[in-house]
Amino acid sequence: MEPQEEKPIIYTMENKPIVTCAGDQALFTSLYNSLAQQLPREPMEWRRSYGRAPKMIHLEANFVQFKEDLLPKEGNQALLTFPFLHMYWTDCCDTELYKASVKEDMLRWQSLLRAHGSVDWLIVLVESDGKKKNKTNILPRTSIMDKIRNDFCNKQSDRCVVLSDPLKDSSRAQESWNAFLTKLRTLLLMSFTKNLGRFEDDMRTLREKRTEPGWSFCDYFMVQEELAFVFEMLQQFEDALVQYDELDALFTQYVLNFGAGDGANWLGSFCAPVRSWNGLVLRRPIDMEKREQIQRGQASLLDLRSYLFSRQCTLLLFLQRPWEVTQRALELLHNCVQELRLLEVSVLQGALDCWVFLSCLEVLQRIEGCCDRAQLEANCSHTVGLWAYATEKLKSLGSLCGLVSTNGPNSEDLNRTVDLLAGLGTERPETASSLQSPYKKLKEALSSVETFEKHYLELSHAAMDMYRAIGRLRSARLLGKSLAEFYMRKGDPQRAEGFLQDSLRCYVQEGWALPVTHTRKQLAECQKQLGQTEEYLQTSALLAGDANLTDEERKHFCQEILNFARGASDTQAEKVVLSMSAFAQLRQLQFQPAAAVVHVGAALQVELHLCSLMPVPVQLEQLAASVHFSLERGGARGRRAGPGAGSGAGQDGPSGTVTFSGGAEGSLSPPPRATPPNLELYEIQDRSPSDHALNSAGVVCKNVHLLLRRRDSSTSLDTPGYGGGSAPVAMEEGAQMLKTHNVTLLPGNNSVLFTAPSGEPGTYTLRQLCATVGRVQFVLPHIYPIVQYEVYSQEPQLSVEPLTENLLAGLPQKVKFTVVTGHYNVKKGDALQLSNTDAMPILHSCSCPAQIYSSTGELVGESVLSIQSSEKVTSITLPLAPPYHSIEFQLEVLCQIPSAPPRPESERITNGQLRPRTSSRHRSNSGMASIDQKISIDCPWSIYSTLIALMFHIPFKAKHSLLSAGKRKYIQVCVQNVSEMNFHLVDQSLVERHPGASLELQSLNGKTKKLVYSQQSVYCLWEMKWASDPPACLQCVFSVSFSPDSGGESTYTPYRYEFQLEHVCTLYSVRADIVPLAGAEQCHTGALCGLEVCITRLAELSEAEKEDGGLTESDGLCTTKLMYEVVDNSSNWAVCGKSSGLVSMPVAASATHRLLKYLPHYATPAIQPDTDSCIESDNISLLEEQAETASIRSRGSLQSLGGAEQQRGLPMPRLEPFGSGQVFNSSLGRQVLVLPSTDHHVLEVNVT
Secondary structure: OOOOOOOOOOOHHHOOOEEEEEEOHHHHHHHHHHHHHHOOOOOEEEOOOOOOOOEEEOOOOEEEEOOHHHOOOOOOOOOOOOEEEEEEEEOOOOHHHHHHHHHHHHHHHHHHHHHOOOOOEEEEEEEOHHHHHHOOOOOOHHHHHHHHHHHHOOOOHHHEEEEEOOOOOOHHHHHHHHHHHHHHHHHHHHHHHHHHHHHHHHHHHHHHOOOOOOOOHHHHHHHHHHHHHHHHHOOOHHHHHHHHHHHHHHHHHHHHHHHOOOOOHHHHHHHOOOOOOOOOOOOOOOOHHHHHHHHHOOOOHHHHHHHHHHHHHHHHHHOOOHHHHHHHHHHHHHHHHHHHHHOOOOOOOOHHHHHHHHHHHHHHHHHHHHOOHHHHHHOHHHHHHHHHHHHHHHHHHHHHOOOOOOOOOOHHHHHHHHHHHHOOOOOOHHHOOOOOOHHHHHHHHOOOHHHHHHHHHHHHHHHHHHHHHOOOHHHHHHHHHHHHHHHHHOOOHHHHHHHHHHHHHHHHHHOOHHHHHHHHHHHHHHHHHHOOHHHHHHHHHHHHOOOOOOHHHHHHHHHHHHHHHOOOOOOOOOOEEEEHHHOEEEEEEEEEOOOOEEEOOOOEEEEEEEEEOOOOOEEEEEEEEEEEEEOOOOOOOOOOOOOOOOOOOOEEOOOOEEEOOOOOOOOOOOOOOOOOOOOOEEEEEEEOOOOOOEEEEEEEEOOHHHHOOOHHHOOOOOOOOOOOOOOOOOOOOOOEEEEEEEEEEOOEEEEEEEEEOOOOOEEEEEEEEEEEEOOEEEEEOOOOOOEEEEEEOOOOEEEEEEOOOOEEOOOEEEEEEEEEOOOOOEOOOOEEEEEOOOOOOEEOOOOEEEEEEOOOOOEEEEEEEEEEEOOOEEEEEOOOEOOOOEEEEEEEEEOOOOOOOOOOOOOOEEOOEEOOOOOOOOOOOOOOOEEEEEEEEEOOOOOOEEEEEEEEEOOEEEEEEEEEEOOEEEEEEEEEEOOOOOEEEEEEEEEEOOOOOOEEEEEOOOOOOEEEOOOOEEEEEEEEEEOOOOOOEEEEEEEEEEEEOOOOOOOOEEEEEEEEEEOOOOOEEEEEEEEEOOOOOOEEOOOEEEEEEEEEEOOOOOHHHHOOOOOEEEOOEEEEEEEEEEOOOOOOEOOEOOOEEEEEEEOOOOOEEEEEEEEEEOOOHHHOOOOOOEEOOOOOOHHHHOOOOEEEEEEEOOOOOOOOOOOOOOOOOOOEOOOOOOEEEOOOOOOEEEEOOOOOOOOOOOOO
16 A cells, blocks of 8 residues: 555556545554455446536545545546545544644644645544443533534535444444445546546646747647546546547648648658568557657657557457457558558658558457457458558568569569668567467578468468458459469479469459459460460450550550461461450451342341551461351241341341440440340239139249359450350351451451352351461351341242222222232243222223333333233233342222122111111221222132232212101202212212102202312202102102212212111101290299190001001900100200000091190209290200100000000000101200299499
8 A cells, every 4th residue: 555656657557536544543454455445336426517428437546545645646647646535544532642643643734635626525434343342431422523614614515424333233234334435436537527628728838839830749749648548547448549549630620731732840750761670569568658648759660660559459449349349450550551651651661661560460460369260251341451561561572672583582682681680679578478479480481482482372372261251352352362473483383373373364354454464474374484375365456445545555465376377387287276355356247139038049248347456567378257057937028127146236137237345436446344134123913713713913023143252253255265265166067158368357347248059048147257377277166146137939929919008999090019029030922910890890901011120129211011801801911020029010990899798777767866776887087987808819820820909999978868857758868978089979869779650759859060078078968759659669769979079070979878768757746845834924943834736647547557466446446556755865854754555546537645644853063044044945856945846656555654564365565656857846946935923133233
């Protein structure tokens, strides 16, 4: 407990807040152990200023004997030696003793504290029951306590505490002891917080003076580090780390400002030349040697950085964050190198490499010491950077000291090695006993070539294995490339080749142009030393076409290829096959003709556009393309629109051009990184087989084999080996060839023309391209997109097609005859024999020209056809034509319009209104009826007849209707022009097929010519008159003549329409009236109205009706039963009672039957009528609007409406509809005036 006179050595974890103890030392000694153990057991909440979050801390204390030397002197800011609390211990129970000695001792103690400004103190009075028993005349304990409080604690009663029998095991003693510990913790924490806050304020004041002259970073460093020590003493390692991070950031900012031209004076001490580079020291809690150098202002930049990082490392390890140490270490090493350059510090060449190497190994060994092997392997991603950096620096040292060359180090290298080892100094005591210390490893590595190679390979392979383990393959290959450079300098190209190939493969796949070029140069040198001729030539070809090299370098590699190709050889050596993509690129291919489809024997030219990547002109002995022949596609002309049935991107079929992907024009750089193929996703559904319900749905990728293939084996078909390692594909043996000789390829774009073979019909596919230069062949193994052309052998063909969209019947129409000769040679006398039909005669003139075209569509000749016609056959003599030509000529044909066959009346007519009927056979798109005509043609090249079908369309559509006006009858015929042409109509007539003397059809039409436009209708009307009874059935024929509106004179063609009428005579007349009820003058909405229906018989009983079994005789008159129905679809009227029923009607002229119904009128808000308005109705909505039509629906032997129960054995009653003209409605078009129930038109206006 006795404090040392001299300044204590600081070991951070051993320091605790100092508490002095005055008074009875024996008493305190007896309680020391219990107090030191129990004080830190209970945590205390530490509330700090500036809004910082409170923390729970465990307070410990270093209890020392009170001495005046321990009290802080003026200006001393050291917190570690500052006594935070002063305690006075006494167990005095005697008043006399207290007055005689204890009080005076307390006064001296208090006066010393006041003299040094210490206000944090505590008086502890220990009560003992043993002393009480020994002294019976003593005052109670409270009297001593009261005296002490009156003498020393008048205003601070909490500064005096009583401790009752602390050594006894009783509840009272334990309670007193716990209260004492709580008081002690509280006072100690208050003192600590107060003094620490004062220290922080002083530190901030000092930091704010950093812009003043004379400010020293080293002095400020020691002050803030004192604060970090205090936090560490309280085990607040995170706060302690923050202090060092702030110092780190402050110093870094000053260095950056210095590099920008704003330097501080105190930085001059850190610009001194570096004399020692012994690396980081991480095995001590505090490197006191470097701390004293910083305190004296004699530390170098490396010393300051080393000490600062060692303290950060210690705190991070206390916080159990070892992997952050490795991250910070890597940043520190790189930053220190840059800071030395910014401060322009003089450093011996290689010294920084030694410092970095030692520091990397020191950090790695420090991490290995606090982590087990499993943790290291699982977190090698944090340490691999240090391994790689150490490997790089060791290689740099080996190159500097001559340990990498094949001849070994010279005298200059040895002297440099001695200087570097001298800067390391002596080994530290902490690592002297370790056989694998960084100091020993570096010294051993620089001692000889063999030991250097051993250590370098060990580090390199360790770093590469770690990179591979964490998936950083690029970094592993970069180390491998560095290892390959080492082997090349050692004269071992065999071991270097594998690393270079691996690196090159990675760079090519990822599209790194400059690394590809640099690695290929190294690989070329390696292959040349190994004597790998073919691989060296392939790599040279790639380098000769690489735009990242200079022209001289490219020409050198190109000359290497040419020298080998033209070199003399004693024996017939095999040719060396190289990939063409390194020599030249196929940019474009063009066919002439563009369709790339020719007949047998025709000329077809193929033009290749090549871009030479060589820097000099190259003379080719031969340029050849292999052609594969297949019979699969040949023989059909026009089956392919352009070249390449399996064509890919870049092909323009109609122009006959195929574009190949090979980069931009003139681009000689390596190809970019290949883009992955697009996803081809398709939907899949799983449905239940019973009800076809969807169970599940998903997505499947159709090209997963392309997306998930290995990168290392996914090279393009046209891409050569990464360095010439993979052998190119040789030319196919026995294939047909397109050849040309003695071609000079200039740098850049070139054009070469070939003549393609076309001797046999089939499909020809271009497979490979080969350029021969002496002993070297440059082969393009696959031409993609697929390029094909077809040679066909075609049979003769005859086709007939109309010149217009629709052929119209009844008018002369032109059709085009096309004869494709194919392989047939049209000779003199060859003719087409056409069979004639009455329905479609062939119209021909004496001069009918014919044109002859070649297979490319060019007009090669023209002649006049010789046409001879007989009753059954028309013969057309063909002009002479060679094979694979076509003959075209035109003929006029005329299709007769057939008369429409008689058909029964299928329309329901009531007062001239057409009811819906079934549609006749028409074309759905134009509404025209069609007629199919067939021609049989005999051709000279075939023994079989050719049947040609032509479809003609009738330009008109006709329909008829029977109209009534009482007993008078009218026939109306509607003619509609359904074609796209305009026509003139004349001479319309209507006649009966079996005319009689009693029937007359009187025309009510004009005599003038009528112009009918497209989709326009013309109506014709005739009145029927008869002297006696009209016939039961009429067979009518309507005819009209038409001609096209062409502007000139034209002949007219008749058009006939036949139809049949039945039940012509009007039997009944129906009249309906709506009248108001008695007492009302007008009809009102919502009021009942009367519907009077009058059914009148207009005709006498006919013979046909007499034969009807439904007639009954009553009172000498024949009667029949009629069914009526009142229909209102607009909901304006409502029928009161039954809306339909049966009436018994006498079958006699002028017989009348009256019905009375009541109809209330309902006016809806949407159609509320105005005052005095009339409800009108047109012909179509008669039953809906007026709701007064009594429609005679049926007749027969029904007993009641709806068919009441029939008697057994009687026939089933039947409903027979009336004919279209048998019922006449005389109330058609009548209006009913309906007034509103109230007057809504009254407007009151008050004027003031």
